Amino acid sequence: MNGRDSSRALDLYRRMLLIRRCEEQLARGHQRGLIHGACHTYVGQEAVAAGVCAQLGAEDVVFSTHRGHGHALAKGVPPRELFAELLGRATGCSRGRGGSMHLFAPEVGLMGTSGIVGPCILQAAGAAYTFKLRADGRVAVAFFGDGAVNNGAFHEGLNMASIWKLPVVFVCENNQFATEVPFSYSAGNPDVASRGAAYGLPGVAVDGNDVLAVDVAAEEAVRRAREGGGPTLLECRTYRTRPHSEGMPDFTYRTREEVEEWKARCPLARLRVKLLEGGTPRNWRRSRRKSRGPSRTPRSSPRKVPGPTRPPRPRTSTRSRGSCPRRPSAPLARSRSCRPPSRR
Amino acid sequence: MNGRDSSRALDLYRRMLLIRRCEEQLARGHQRGLIHGACHTYVGQEAVAAGVCAQLGAEDVVFSTHRGHGHALAKGVPPRELFAELLGRATGCSRGRGGSMHLFAPEVGLMGTSGIVGPCILQAAGAAYTFKLRADGRVAVAFFGDGAVNNGAFHEGLNMASIWKLPVVFVCENNQFATEVPFSYSAGNPDVASRGAAYGLPGVAVDGNDVLAVDVAAEEAVRRAREGGGPTLLECRTYRTRPHSEGMPDFTYRTREEVEEWKARCPLARLRVKLLEGGTPRNWRRSRRKSRGPSRTPRSSPRKVPGPTRPPRPRTSTRSRGSCPRRPSAPLARSRSCRPPSRR
Amino acid sequence: MQATLEALTEEMARDPAIFVLGEGIGKRGGNFRTTAGLYERYGPLRLCDTPICERGFVGLACGAAMAGARPVVDFMFVDFVLDALGEIFNQIAKVQYMSGGRLRMPVLLRGCIGVGHSAATHHSGSYHPLFAHIPGLRVAVPSNPADAKGLLRHALRGHDPVVFLEHRELLGVKGPVPEGDWEIPFGRAAVVRPGKDVTVVALSLMVRHALAACAALEKEGISVELIDPRTVAPLDVDTVLASVRKTGRLLIVDEAFGPFGLGSEIAAQVAERGLDQLDAPIRRLHGAHAPTPYSPPLEAAVAPTAKTVERAIRDLLED
């Protein structure tokens, strides 16, 4: 890795780490009864949100699903707003109305996550339609699971995006299960990327646990969208290493061994190895320090999870202040001009 | 053609002729204001219904669309009941409640046509589910247009049928237009048959104006379904030579030349040529005589269309009696054992 | 209606964020000529012919609105858009609330309703009660060209999702339309005709039938006050209550199904807020609670007509 590559890699690592740390915190918060309802964490899949969102500018938009914390963070939602939301506070990104599954932060391009499987695909196509109408060069991204692939929204959304050449990227996070149902059971053709052909659009499969691979594939797809080349279907093959939703049993439909195997392919660990192989870049320490808020808290004490839920009100508790910096120190939603020239 | 082949060909010809004659009558009835609402005729596409239904037994079932007269007749709905239905009579196959777009004759396996694009695909899969549950060897068929291919019902229905290996045949009649919108515009991939791959099921394209080709392809698909091999997507490439619906303008979205070109590929005329090339089979005359009811009427006088509509009541008018035999003289819904052994 | 086409044409000229989605609304100009001539003027991006995927293009419209456009979905018959109710109820209706108002949802969903033309059961529904039940949606059901134009313009200038339903049998109807740039705000009923003996609330095509009934009854000295709510969400019951205070008698006429319908909602509000004013039971006259049959004589029997409205008014006066 040269200097530019490794600074980019560090940025990706930082995004992933932020997600991982936040999710671990949230999981603890759920265990402690501070977070209510269903809470679907993104642990294991961080490379996808990080890699794709690194290719987006602040003006680009993202639509996501019930498993949306990672996308929100990667797109630049301040962790504090995410935490406040799940704690049910008025300072949450959805003012406490949404919780885990309904995150809205249009000011940073997180247009919404949804508790219904499917709509995000159509909505991303719709935002892309607006961008095309305005010819403003923006790009929309839909993140969705393998489960959504069998839904009519996938079919209708990809087809419309294709015939109108909309600037949209469809990112399927194939983590191989929809709740407990294996994709190999529920899909007549479990090769998601190959399904692009049914709509006349390029389908690309990528190792979703390799953030650099995701980054490269996303760059290509985003460039195609931005340049008027139309949509891409990007299948990121990955795995969630926590249960479908916090508190659910996990080893009835898959084995402990399988989960362990995938844990060994942890996207953070893999990138760390690469980074260390390439020598410790100058800013490696600094970057760790910067994201220390969320990264240290869970280690120091699980009790650092912000206090008990209370009615939404303008302020979050003081205790949460230290652990969740208002904004990630590095601008997560980089503008296009920041892209390393070597990548262009 | 040997004797068996040509008697089979004659059967197919008879089915097509019955449809053509009935449709011409109905079109006239619509022009004269005897038939109300929308009336979508099947003229030009007869080979599809005839070829596919010739492969079905009486116990097999068919689901269809707004353009369903041909399927109804080919599956064995007595022309008299079809006419009565479109005239709004209680003796109609849907008791006058349905009209052109809502034909029900479960007693002959016409399970229903629908004014909504899409549902027939799901319903055929559903009937096939019942057959599989009962292991009774029956087969379900969905007829639908190219327009339905872009609908979520297609996606969801084909996928479910594939993963559960349901005994169903999906027959897409690609007549190249949905109302006035060309399929090449509305489909990211206008090759329908190739879309079977997206669901892991075989997709077969066939000349939908060649009834013998349809017959062969349908035989294979029906056999696969019946033997537990699962669904097939059968794309029949064809053309409707009348307007989308009776009375609509026709040359704004397509040229008169194109229509004439396709008229020259008339499925009836093509088979007639083949039959004559192969020598006039013994039963050729007889067959013409048998189907003379509907075939002669339009020539003898357009006024033979049954009298003015009146409230549904138990009897049809006397005048219609002669022109529409209660049942086609040859059993249209042949049982499987009638299939020519050469075809097995 | 020509009137809504005028409103749409003018608003599209004013606001470049407006675009139309639907089947055959491009070159063809719409199944009901709702977009005739617009394709030539505004091109394929702003008049976008869709594949037959109602859920898909309604969901797309939702995302387009979130990103700042103003989509008009022209769904032809309301029966077709039932396939998109998930997108409408779960997404379009909720986005503004869920985003704390940071996202707007100026989607116009328009199409035809109503029994007629032997269109049979998949081309003759009137589902405004379903939409009106859902928080976050506005529902307009005009009865004449002037209202249609004013309400459509209002819809095209607001921030909320609007379901705009025109009765198919009204599409050809002509009527005076004021000139110029005016709108009709939602939630204001029109007193179509003042009267003192009985209050009739009628919607859409039923307003015409009720007018015919009023004319017939007038000859016998029966004076009917006729009210057209024009929008069913928001629903202006104040105007109805004011009228009932005068007349003491109320009949609601709507072609849509009765149970959980317009008559239920108005009657319930009056029974809560104006019980003392009533001199007789509240009557409702609705379309038959059955799928619409095809055969003309059967079809004629399922929807209220001028005759059945007249009879219902007479019955009410005898109560």
Added chain:
Amino acid sequence: MQATLEALTEEMARDPAIFVLGEGIGKRGGNFRTTAGLYERYGPLRLCDTPICERGFVGLACGAAMAGARPVVDFMFVDFVLDALGEIFNQIAKVQYMSGGRLRMPVLLRGCIGVGHSAATHHSGSYHPLFAHIPGLRVAVPSNPADAKGLLRHALRGHDPVVFLEHRELLGVKGPVPEGDWEIPFGRAAVVRPGKDVTVVALSLMVRHALAACAALEKEGISVELIDPRTVAPLDVDTVLASVRKTGRLLIVDEAFGPFGLGSEIAAQVAERGLDQLDAPIRRLHGAHAPTPYSPPLEAAVAPTAKTVERAIRDLLED
């Protein structure tokens, strides 16, 4: 509820045409344990895990019923099945009428409704008014295990499509269930508790809240007659009318949205058929007309509670 599982288990043993479709209803036994243990007994064909395609498997169920099977669609949350309303309203509800009764439609569509557990807006809807508006559908919304079992069994033996909705907060509730092979016919309200001062109609979870309110009021000598309609289509208003004849006062409590809702329909029927019996305006208490928020204190504010029911009864008595 254990009770519905018993009914389903018994009926599946009796009738081999019954099969269940849904997400995770196979080995997993259903998100709410609605099919626990059935997979082991009846295998994958009769307990069929579906992909996430609500429209698809509801449409498939329609066809399966037409061909003679008796599908049970287990859709988890009613919010999800909104994507399938086209199949339900245009197809399932109409097939029997359109085919002149030659085809039957014994489809059971079941799932959860209701606010609770901070499930937020996509997992907390109660849309029974939508279904009840549509001709051809039957809609059951039980409030206790015995009714749930009896109604479910009835649904599994009839010819009609039934939408069967259980409140999520009732799933864990225990209660006496009679032994043996009995059913509860649709369209018969239960008088949960006789009384003489005021009539309260409550549905589903609201019955429990109302019971708590009754108990509190009883201490002050206020006697409430509590009626549970149990099915909203058909809707038994006769029982309500008989009660109102005694009490002269009526309150309807339903968690679902108010406009075009259960309260509207009951109030309208009473205003038509029992106007003279009323001593006070008819009151309705519904869930807030807004998407269900996530945050516990907000969530607690949108649905009626024992407290708010009690207050509404007091207000009504003062009218």
